[in-house]
Amino acid sequence: MxxxxxxxxxxxxxxxxxxxxxxxxxxxxxxxxxxxxxxxxxxxxxxxxxxxxEPEWATQQGYHKWDSILTVPxxxxxxxxxxxxxxxxxxxxxxxxxxxxxxxxxxxxxxxxxxxxxxxxxxxxxxxxWNPSAYNVTGLLAFMLSENYAPLSQRLQYCYKRMLQVPAYYAAAKVQLRNPVPELTALAIDQNSGGLSILEKDFTDSVKLCILPAEEKDKMLAAAKAASAAVKDYITFLKGIKTTPESRSFRLGKALYEAKFKYDIQSSFTAQQIFDSAVARKRYLHQEMAKLSKSLWPKYFGTQAMPADTLALIGRMIDTLSTQHVKPAEFQSAIEKQIPELIAFIKAKNLLYIDSTKPLVIRKEPAYMAGVAGASISAPGPYDKGGNTYYNVGSLEGWPAAKAESYLREYNHYILQILDIHEAIPGHYTQLVYANRSPSLVKTIFGNGAMIEGWAVYTEQMMLENGYGNNEPEMWLMWYKWHLRTVCNTILDYSVHVNNMSKEEALHLLTKEAFQQQAEAEGKWKRVSVTSVQLTSYFTGYKEIYDLREAIRQKEGSKFNLRIFHEKFLSYGSAPVKYISKLMLAN
Structure with a gap:
């Protein structure tokens, strides 16, 4: 600790x-x-x-003095x-x-x-x-049960005390909701339903296994039962809400969107400026992808006539390369196998120090996290340096064959490697390890999402620039395709929430212009309908980090050292890039 x-x-x-x-x-x-x-x-x-x-946030940051308190909203x-x-x-x-x-x-x-x-x-x-998914206690309780920051008996005591407040928590939630968004209501139902197993199985199993007085165990099990009933009552309440033409739209509108972008992203740019930059970047990526597709065409299609339409040409080449992928049952094991290979490459190229003492645990995505993204990182807080960092991998178990094939074509042989760079090494996992070492607790606690996501996107390009994938044009083409997703995240989010882009238009953007599989595009539409602004963080952070690197490279000339830049940049914690830039350029 x-x-x-x-x-x-x-x-x-x-x-x-x-x-x-x-x-x-x-x-x-x-x-x-x-x-x-x-x-x-x-x-x-x-x-x-x-x-x-904020006692709940304190718990997730590794500060456990107030673990028994649950804030009634x-x-x-x-x-x-x-x-x-x-x-x-x-x-x-x-x-x-x-x-x-x-x-x-x-x-x-x-x-x-x-x-x-x-x-x-x-x-x-x-x-x-208007956001019913904002109310969910099961993720917090799951965190307390899974992290070994204290003896199990002590963690169960704190869970029990929080569970006593769960009925009041959900009673208040029902009072606050006045015009909930239908899409967020559905998400809340799914996530709270998925989290019931935390109360009904994980907690109860832990209580039964723990050495505690019988009377104390009975109280804990009774509290879990009451908490479960409160969650089920909330789910029933949400299912009873009728969607009408007057129901609030999930779209924020320009005024709210610009304000949320300002506070959430903390960029030196406005949302409109980032959107315009993303549109220009999309044009550039299409040009580069067309060049690579033309050069690769004879290798894969011989003397066949090349499509005259540029997007059709790129799409044909990507579809061909996407057939190279793992089997559904091997998705997680393929990720586990690649992590050591990424570490070895970084060490060989002297790109960044990797702390081998910090555990990275690859696990199936917990049920209470389902419904937003297929892969993510959960890192320990700044007070819990020894805690596990989890690489959460969405499961394909039970998927229809066609849906699984579409998903795996999206995360094919090339893209799966880039995904691991982004989520794990040297992306999110590595950056968050550095953030927890920052001497400034403020910078660690108030982690900026655009810096965090931007770093992960930046490392994808940086790894390829330094020879990862042996400079194969196939790898570069697929990275451009993957990077195009980052760019189109920004275009999609702004277009949907500000410019009222329809679902049909969104799917066309994602499948025809960003070359995504139908399953991926459908998932992204769901995501943009239950989140806002966050999807812009990837491109915004990437652009600001890349611009900073090139500014320092120009300033230092032949003295520029990539590893020194990386480690210096990460030493500031997860602060907004605009503030890190000010410090690094001043130095």
Whole structure:
């Protein structure tokens, strides 16, 4: 377990001492030094207060002092959040940003942006009134049961205390929902239904196996039963909601979208600017893919006539290469086999230090996580350095043969390698390990999604630039196709939520212009209908990281070292790229 907070005061500033004529020693500290000390003290107090305000988030970050508390999502809890945000924003006004250290300036902006974002969410977005999937306790309880941060008996005690509050939690949820989005209602039903096994099996099995007094076990099992009943009641409540022409649309609209992009992505660009950049990038990728497809055509089709239509030519070549894929039952094992190969390549090319002491566990995606993405990383919080990092892999078990074939053609021999680079090494897994080593707890806690996703996308290109895949044109073509998905994520998300793109238009974009399989495109439509803005984080972060690398390469010239750039960049934690850029370019 990591200590609760680093000794910020010992490392942030040194106060010099000098001798006076009388032999007495007088401490000399500038106004800037004093301000920096006070900001360190403020940051430390803020984080402690944050965990009191957000006990569930604290648990997932590895801070377990408040593990027995479950916040009931009612008007009173939101009022407390607004009061907390207001007081701390007032406290920030006491600091002159220019007088803080560069690292502290970043922390200042991260705290400020978080608090402003919380206020905006409650006062403007108000998704607690229309997003039923925001209410789900099973993922939190699953985390507590699966992570070995304390003896099982202690974790069960904390789960039990939280379970006692579950009926009140879901009762409040039903009161808050006024005009729920139909697509989010369906997602909430699926996810809460999937999470019932946490209460009815995982927790109860753990209680029965644990050495506890019989009376205590009975209380725990009774609490689990009551919590399960509350979840089922919520599911029944959601199923009873009728969809009408007046039901709220899942589309955010331009004003809400731009504001959410500002607070969630924290980019130096606006959402409109990123959308325009993505459209231009799509044109460039189509040009490069056409060149490669023409060069590969004789190898795979001999003297057959080449399609005159460029997109048809690219699509034909991609379809041919996509037939190379693993069998459904071998999907997870193929991922497990490739991870050591990626590590060996990075070491051979001296691209980045990989910490072999941090475990990466590849597992079947838990049921409570189903319905959004087919592969993801779950990392331990900053207080739980020894915790497992999980690579969650969606299962194809029970899929119809045609659907499984479509999915595997999407994640074919080439794309599966790129997926592993993105999700694991040197993508998400590696970046999150570095983030947990950051000396700034603020940067680690307020991880920026665009930086995290952008790094994963950037590493795909970086690996190929350094010879991964032996510079085979097939690998480059398929990466362009994969990268086109990142670009089209941005185009799709903005077009759907701001420009009212229809499902038919979205599927055409994804299948005809981004060359995705039908199953992948259908899944992406579902995702864009239950999330917003997040899909833009991939391209936004990638663009900002790539631009930063090239700016530093130009600045340093022949002295530029890729490994040094990577490790320096990652050392700042998961801060927004615009703040990391400011620090790195200043240095």
């Amino acid at each position: 990591r200590k609760i907070l680093p000794l910020l005061l010992a490392t942030t500033v040194a106060i010099a001492s000098c001798s006076s004529p009388g032999g007495q020693h007088t401490a000399v500290a500038s106004d800037d030094d004093s301000l920096q000390i006070r900001f360190s003290q403020f940051s430390e107090h803020f984080i402690e207060s944050l965990w009191i305000q 009612d008007n009173a809890s939101r009022s407390k959040t607004l009061l907390f945000a207001g007081k701390n924003l007032d406290s920030l006004k006491a600091f002159k940003v220019a007088q803080l250290t560069p690292s502290q300036q970043t922390d200042y902006y991260l705290i400020h942006d978080y608090l402003e974002g919380r206020k905006w969410n409650i006062e403007q977005q108000q998704d607690y009134t």
